[in-house]
Amino acid sequence: MIAAFDIPVTKIGHSKLNDIPLENIPFGKYFTDHMLEADYENGEWKNVEIKPYQPLLLDPSLAALHYGQAIFEGIKAYKDEKGNAFVFRPIENFKRFNKSARRMNMPEIPEEIFMEGLRKLIAVEKNWIPSLKEHSLYIRPFMFSTDTMLGVRPSETYKFLIILSPTGPYFAAPMKIVVEQTYTRAAPGGVGFSKNAGNYGGSMLAATEAKKAGYDQVLWTDAVEHKWLQEVGMMNVFFLINGVAITPSLEEGTILAGVTRDSVITMLKEMGIPVEERKVNIDELLEAYEIGQFTEVFGTGTAAVISLIKELKYKEFVMKFDVTKTPVATEVKQRLSDIREGKLPDTHNWMWPV
Numbered sequence: 643m644i645a646a647f648d649i650p651v652t653k654i655g656h657s658k659l660n661d662i663p664l665e666n667i668p669f670g671k672y673f674t675d676h677m678l679e680a681d682y683e684n685g686e687w688k689n690v691e692i693k694p695y696q697p698l699l700l701d702p703s704l705a706a707l708h709y710g711q712a713i714f715e716g717i718k719a720y721k722d723e724k725g726n727a728f729v730f731r732p733i734e735n736f737k738r739f740n741k742s743a744r745r746m747n748m749p750e751i752p753e754e755i756f757m758e759g760l761r762k763l764i765a766v767e768k769n770w771i772p773s774l775k776e777h778s779l780y781i782r783p784f785m786f787s788t789d790t791m792l793g794v795r796p797s798e799t800y801k802f803l804i805i806l807s808p809t810g811p812y813f814a815a816p817m818k819i820v821v822e823q824t825y826t827r828a829a830p831g832g833v834g835f836s837k838n839a840g841n842y843g844g845s846m847l848a849a850t851e852a853k854k855a856g857y858d859q860v861l862w863t864d865a866v867e868h869k870w871l872q873e874v875g876m877m878n879v880f881f882l883i884n885g886v887a888i889t890p891s892l893e894e895g896t897i898l899a900g901v902t903r904d905s906v907i908t909m910l911k912e913m914g915i916p917v918e919e920r921k922v923n924i925d926e927l928l929e930a931y932e933i934g935q936f937t938e939v940f941g942t943g944t945a946a947v948i949s950l951i952k953e954l955k956y957k958e959f960v961m962k963f964d965v966t967k968t969p970v971a972t973e974v975k976q977r978l979s980d981i982r983e984g985k986l987p988d989t990h991n992w993m994w995p996v
């Protein structure tokens with residue numbers, strides 16, 4: 643077991659913090675002074691250390707660059723009015739990281755390294771957590787294969803890192819979404835449930851083509867009929883039909899089990915809104931829309947928390963939503979930010995003190 647005090651820290655001389663105003667910062671653009679790094683070799687994790695943020699020197703034959711064993715996580719840390727730092731549900735991200743690792747034939751990371759590494763790195767970088775409303779410190783743990791050879795087999799060596807990026811309010815403008823009819827993000831038996839780099843690479847062309855056609859993102863569908871709904875861009879999706887919240891179920895392995903998705907389900911149930919996790923197809927949405935029962939649709943994820951959808955297009959059918967009347971999405975969003983800001987009691991122990 644590696645206790646927090648065992649992780650060596652090499653501090654930088656001059657903090658960049660003095661040069662970067664922590665106000666309305668764009669997402670993922672600036673990084674803090676330090677990072678955590680660890681290596682996997684000979685069947686064990688070693689060299690866990692916190693050191694100045696710096697470039698990596700990589701061999702051109704690095705396995706991750708060729709065969710894509712690369713996974714990551716996204717988590718947020720907040721600061722309350724008294725200056726205490728909290729991370730939102732990091733244990734869930736830790737568990738999901740190892741699920742992604744298993745699917746990609748990569749070694750799991752021990753809880754001590756992931757959680758204590760996170761705790762210590764954030765403690766070192768505490769001044770980087772913005773205290774302004776809706777601001778946070780985005781945490782990016784990731785792992786990739788580092789064998790230097792071109793033979794196709796699971797790598798025997800890996801690198802694990804955590805980097806941190808202060809971020810301002812993520813202004814999520816209501817989105818126009820097209821139901822994807824050509825490309826597929828995930829299929830049963832595939833890697834859709836894992837947070838691996840390739841899933842993002844494979845989704846970009848669909849998003850680019852949607853943008854050319856005047857849309858912000860796609861609503862992913864199943865690989866066979868392009869009718870069964872999966873996720874919106876890289877977010878989970880919720881539909882409100884006749885007062886019931888419906889979200890695609892996880893069992894086929896085509897959906898990424900979002901921590902925000904899970905938190906939203908919990909909030910909805912507490913608000914007295916029935917939640918159905920099940921298969922849902924586009925015909926059901928069109929029928930409900932026709933009779934005025936399909937009232938809200940939104941995406942969920944750590945970066946934007948909740949993103950409203952104002953238009954959904956499937957073939958020649960266009961469904962429009964009044965984003966000034968989204969009582970359910972608005973209340974869910976408010977409750978989640980109240981929990982983060984300590985205005986609502988944290989009954990589920992979601993706020994993990996650093």
Ligand SMILES: *Cc1c(COP(=O)(O)O)cnc(C)c1O
Nearest residue numbers: 876877878898900901902943944
């Ligand atoms: C990360 C991710 C999500 C959102 O997960 P959160 O834990 O809520 O941030 C949803 N879908 C995909 C494909 C993702 O990669």
